[in-house]
Each structure stands twice: as structure tokens, then as C-alpha cells.
Amino acid sequence: MKRSKLPYFFLGLAAVLAVSALVLLILRPGVKPALPATAPAIEKPQPIVPPSPPSPPKPPPVEAIVPPTAPQPPANPPANPNAGIATDTPEDLVNQIAKALEAGDLEQLTRLLGNKTLDPETAERLKTLAGKRLRLRAENGIHEVGELELNTRVRWALELDGQEPGRDRIFLDLRRDGEKWTVEKITLPPAPGQPRPQDVLADSLGVADAFLQALLKQNFEAAREFVDSSAVSDTKIAGLCILFEEGGYRLRKSKPLRSMFQRPDAVGYLAHVENEDASQSAQFSLTLRQSSAPSHWQVFEINLDQLLADYARRVAGGDVYYSPLVKNPAGGDTLALYFEFDEDTMNPRTARQLDIVSRILRADPGKKLTLSGHTDALGTDDYNHSLSSRRAEVVRDLLIRAGVTATQIVTVAKGSSQPRRPNVTETGKDNPDGRRANRRTEIYLDF
Numbered sequence: 310m311k312r313s314k315l316p317y318f319f320l321g322l323a324a325v326l327a328v329s330a331l332v333l334l335i336l337r338p339g340v341k342p343a344l345p346a347t348a349p350a351i352e353k354p355q356p357i358v359p360p361s362p363p364s365p366p367k368p369p370p371v372e373a374i375v376p377p378t379a380p381q382p383p384a385n386p387p388a389n390p391n392a393g394i395a396t397d398t399p400e401d402l403v404n405q406i407a408k409a410l411e412a413g414d415l416e417q418l419t420r421l422l423g424n425k426t427l428d429p430e431t432a433e434r435l436k437t438l439a440g441k442r443l444r445l446r447a448e449n450g451i452h453e454v455g456e457l458e459l460n461t462r463v464r465w466a467l468e469l470d471g472q473e474p475g476r477d478r479i480f481l482d483l484r485r486d487g488e489k490w491t492v493e494k495i496t497l498p499p500a501p502g503q504p505r506p507q508d509v510l511a512d513s514l515g516v517a518d519a520f521l522q523a524l525l526k527q528n529f530e531a532a533r534e535f536v537d538s539s540a541v542s543d544t545k546i547a548g549l550c551i552l553f554e555e556g557g558y559r560l561r562k563s564k565p566l567r568s569m570f571q572r573p574d575a576v577g578y579l580a581h582v583e584n585e586d587a588s589q590s591a592q593f594s595l596t597l598r599q600s601s602a603p604s605h606w607q608v609f610e611i612n613l614d615q616l617l618a619d620y621a622r623r624v625a626g627g628d629v630y631y632s633p634l635v636k637n638p639a640g641g642d643t644l645a646l647y648f649e650f651d652e653d654t655m656n657p658r659t660a661r662q663l664d665i666v667s668r669i670l671r672a673d674p675g676k677k678l679t680l681s682g683h684t685d686a687l688g689t690d691d692y693n694h695s696l697s698s699r700r701a702e703v704v705r706d707l708l709i710r711a712g713v714t715a716t717q718i719v720t721v722a723k724g725s726s727q728p729r730r731p732n733v734t735e736t737g738k739d740n741p742d743g744r745r746a747n748r749r750t751e752i753y754l755d756f
Contacts, residue, residue, distance in 0.1 A: 393423030395489035399453070402490055403465045403481055407451050410467070410479075415439045422492050434497050444470045454480070454518050455566025455578065461485055462493065464514055472498065513576040513597045516606040517566055520595075521580060524549050525559065529669045537598065537607040543754045544642040545611060547669060548634030551644070551662045552613075555633070556620050558582040561590060574599050575609075582616070584623070591619035631746060633662055635729065637753065644752035645729075646704060647745070650685075653699040655707065663704065666752060667711035679719045679753040680704050685744035686725045686732035698722035700750045 396402040402421065409417040415436055419427065427435065445451060446468040454464040467479040482494040510516055516535050523532035527550050529543075536546065552558065560566075561581040569577035575598050583590040596610040617632050625631035637643040644666065646659045655663075670676050682701035684693040701720040709715055725732075730743035 392425060393421050393492045395486070395491045397489065399463055399465060399483045399490050402483065402492065403451055403467070406481065406492075407445055407467055410439060410443060411445065413439045413442045422495055426492050426495050431495065431497060434500065435495075437500070438497065446470045452560075452562060453565060455514050456564065456568040457482065457512070457514050458571065459568040464518075469498070476501075511606075513599075513606045514566060514578070516597060517578050517580075517595055517608070520608055521560060521566075524553050527554060527665060527668070529665070530672055535608055537600075537609045540609050541611060542642050543669075544644055544752075545613075545634065547665060547754065548642060548644055549611070549613070550665045551633045552616060552620055553582075554661060554665065555624055555658060556591075557585045558591070559585065561587075569594065576606075589619065589623060591616050635751070637751075644754070645749045646752070648700055648748045648750070650744075650748065651688075651696070653696060653703050655703060660707065663707050664711065667708050667713050669754075670708065670713045670717055671711075674714055674717065676754070677717045677719065679721060681721045681723055681751045681753065683723050683727060683729075683747055683749050683751065684725045685747040686728065687744065688725075690724060694722050694724040697724050700748075704750045704752070 394402070394405075396405070406418065406421050409421060418435060418439060419432075422435075447470070450468045450470070452466055452468070454466050456463050462482065462484050465481045465483065467481070469477045469479065476498040478498060480494075480496040481492055482496075483490050484493040510519060520532055520535040523529075523535070524546075529546060529550055532546050532550070533543065559582060561583050565581050567579045567581065569579050575596060578595045578597070579592055580595055581590060581592050593614075593616040594610075594612040595608055597606045598609040599606050613634065617634065621632060631647060633644060633646075635643050635645045644662070646655070646662060648655075666678070670678065680701040682697035682699070684697045684700075686693075688696070698720070701722060705715075705718045705720050708718060725747070728743070728747045729749070730746040731740055732744050732747065734740050
């Protein structure tokens with residue numbers, strides 16, 4: 310019987326498959342087959358998985374990260390880091406500076422003023438003042454001086470208490486940029502032994518303010534230093550002293566000096582004054598010119614029309630001609646003292662006016678004046694001549710009792726020959742108001 314060859318066929322096929330599987334394992338990259346001791350079993354190849362990358366370190370907890378604290382900016386930071394703190398109003402900025410000065414807070418003062426205003430000398434002087442813990446005057450310790458430029462630049466003053474005159478004021482010039490105000494310049498009082506700084510008086514506003522301050526203090530000689538004597542008479546200065554004294558005027562707190570016009574060689578200011586309780590106000594104008602000397606300003610013209618009208622309304626019973634300052638027919642200004650009908654005695658108000666005149670004459674024995682007596686038209690010429698002489702003499706005697714030397718005074722009797730106002734109306738009727746202005750003694754300051 311013939312043996313079947315089929316079993317041998319399957320056995321050969323299995324051997325071929327085993328060899329093929331072994332070859333595939335050898336040729337696959339990265340895989341090294343293990344050689345079994347016995348015949349290898351046919352296994353299903355496993356997929357190769359690449360190794361996982363290392364895990365990144367975990368971040369620290371959020372609460373463990375504490376950022377450094379940033380410095381807080383000021384409430385009104387300046388646009389320019391060299392400028393000081395900006396405020397909505399000049400008053401607010403000046404009050405903050407005054408508070409820091411009284412507290413001796415140099416760091417706050419530096420922030421308020423800004424680096425651009427503090428040169429080394431000013432910074433050192435400010436440090437000295439802040440260390441003294443200065444106090445401002447209880448009355449008018451902080452006040453506005455006036456405008457350097459209309460609605461753009463202003464000057465304020467801090468009045469130091471208990472300091473020597475001339476060394477008792479700090480000036481702050483402020484400038485508006487948009488809607489905010491910053492310090493443009495600070496002028497400190499001089500140190501002991503140093504001369505008074507002149508930079509404030511180098512501009513027109515400084516001169517105008519110094520002139521008005523002298524008038525308010527009834528300091529004729531000081532006021533005279535700031536005027537052009539060829540244009541502003543001594544009589545007008547004395548008349549202003551009398552007006553300020555009798556009218557009880559003081560500078561208005563808000564914008565006491567307002568800029569009217571600014572030219573290279575001339576400027577104009579409107580001076581605002583008010584009575585003691587601020588219920589009434591008045592104004593007059595000042596014109597200043599720059600002389601040939603550099604930065605040397607002088608008061609060149611004073612227009613008192615509105616001030617005299619207010620004085621007449623409040624002090625002289627509404628009579629505009631009953632004024633302490635009148636026009637001299639020969640030119641210029643004259644002081645006038647008034648008398649009641651048929652009298653040659655002086656009332657208390659007239660005595661106060663003469664006190665100012667006597668101080669002027671006592672300050673310089675070389676000064677002289679002429680007293681001219683006048684009457685109204687009632688009475689005979691001889692009687693009026695005698696009455697006018699007595700009116701001039703009573704003024705002379707009062708000045709002598711006040712310390713004026715008799716040789717400084719000349720008296721003249723004019724009677725009714727030089728009326729200031731008509732004694733009768735156009736219809737020929739008596740004019741009491743005109744006669745009232747004619748009963749006077751006029752003072753001609755011959756210096």
C-alpha cells in the first residue's frame with residue numbers, strides 16, 4: 310500500500326512559517342528577539358510605545374507669590390516730574406504749602422513745590438525755615454498779592470509771625486496749565502545778616518504791591534520810593550494815605566491787583582479795595598513804567614476818580630467835592646481841610662488828616678508847605694479875609710504842636726476870591742453845597 314505524503318506537506322509549511330516569523334523579528338528596528346532554548350512559539354508582535362517625557366515641576370501655590378508693594382502716587386501727580394503737585398485752585402495749593410511749612414514737613418514741601426523751583430541755595434534755605442516750625446500770622450497770614458498775567462499767573466504771600474519787617478514774607482508765583490495750578494517760583498525771606506531780596510521788586514507787580522502796602526501802613530516815605538516823582542506828586546501820595554486812613558480801606562482778599570494790560574515798557578493794574586467789614590468796595594488804577602535802568606519799575610500814573618467817588622459817598626455824605634484831594638488851579642494836586650460855616654476850629658476828622666501831614670514834615674525838616682485859607686461868599690470881603698487867615702493859622706498851630714518846625718510853614722489868606730465851586734446856582738439862588746466846598750484850608754506841599 311502506498312503511503313500518503315500529506316502530513317509531510319503540513320510539517321514543511323509550518324517550518325517555513327516559523328522561519329519567516331523569525332526573520333521579521335530580526336529585521337524590525339529596535340527589537341532584539343530573545344532566543345528561546347527550545348523551538349520558539351509563534352506570538353503576535355506587540356506595538357512599540359515610546360517612553361513618556363519627564364513631567365514638568367509643579368508651580369508653587371499662588372498664595373505663596375507675594376509681589377512687592379509699589380509706592381502710591383500723589384493724589385494729583387504732575388505731568389512734569391520736575392514740577393510740583395497740581396491743584397484745581399491756587400488757594401488749595403498755597404494752603405497745603407502753608408500747612409507743610411508750619412508742620413516742618415520738608416518732604417511734603419519738596420513734593421508741593423517741585424524740583425524745578427528749588428535750586429540748591431533755595432532748597433537749603435527752605436530746609437532751615439522748615440526746621441524752625443514757623444507760624445503764620447493769625448490775621449491775613451495767607452493772602453493773594455495779585456495777577457502777574459490775566460487769569461494765567463498769580464502771586465500769593467505767606468506772612469510769617471514774629472519776624473523782622475522785610476524778612477517776614479514768602480512769595481509764591483503760581484502758573485495755570487490747562488485747569489491745574491502749580492508753583493512756578495518761590496521767593497524766601499533772607500537769612501539773618503543777608504540783604505533783603507530784590508527779585509520780587511524787580512517786576513511790576515512787586516512794585517505795585519509794595520507801594521500799596523506802604524500806603525496802608527501810612528508810610529509816606531516808603532511809598533514815595535516806588536513812584537516816578539516827575540509824574541506822581543507828593544501831594545497825591547499824601548492824599549492816598551489820608552483816603553486809606555479815613556475811608557478805612559484795605560486791599561480786597563480776592564485778586565487785589567488785577568492785570569489790565571501788559572507791555573514791555575508799561576503795565577496797568579486795577580487795585581481793588583474794600584472797607585473793614587467788606588460790605589463796600591472801590592477801585593483805582595495804577596500805571597507803571599520801566600525806567601532806563603533794567604527791571605526798574607515805577608508808579609507813573611494813579612487814577613483816583615472811582616476811589617474818590619466812593620469816599621464821597623461813604624465818608625463825605627455824598628458830596629463828591631468834599632474831598633481831601635483836590636485839583637490846584639495852578640496845576641497839580643492839593644490837600645484840602647474843610648470847616649463848618651463861620652468857624653475856624655477843626656473837627657476830629659481834619660485833625661487825623663493833619664497827623665499824616667505832620668509825620669511827613671517831621672521826617673524831613675527840609676520840607677516846606679504852604680497853607681492857603683479860603684471862605685465862601687457870604688460876608689464882607691474884610692471879614693472873609695480875616696476868617697480865611699484864621700483858618701490857615703489854626704492848621705499851622707496844630708502842625709507846630711505836632712512837632713513841625715514853624716519855619717517849614719507858610720500861611721496865605723485868600724478870603725472868598727478863589728472858590729472851588731459856585732456859591733450860587735445858575736438862577737442866582739444860594740448854593741449850600743458849593744459854599745461848603747469853599748470853606749477850606751488847602752495844603753500845598755512844596756517838595
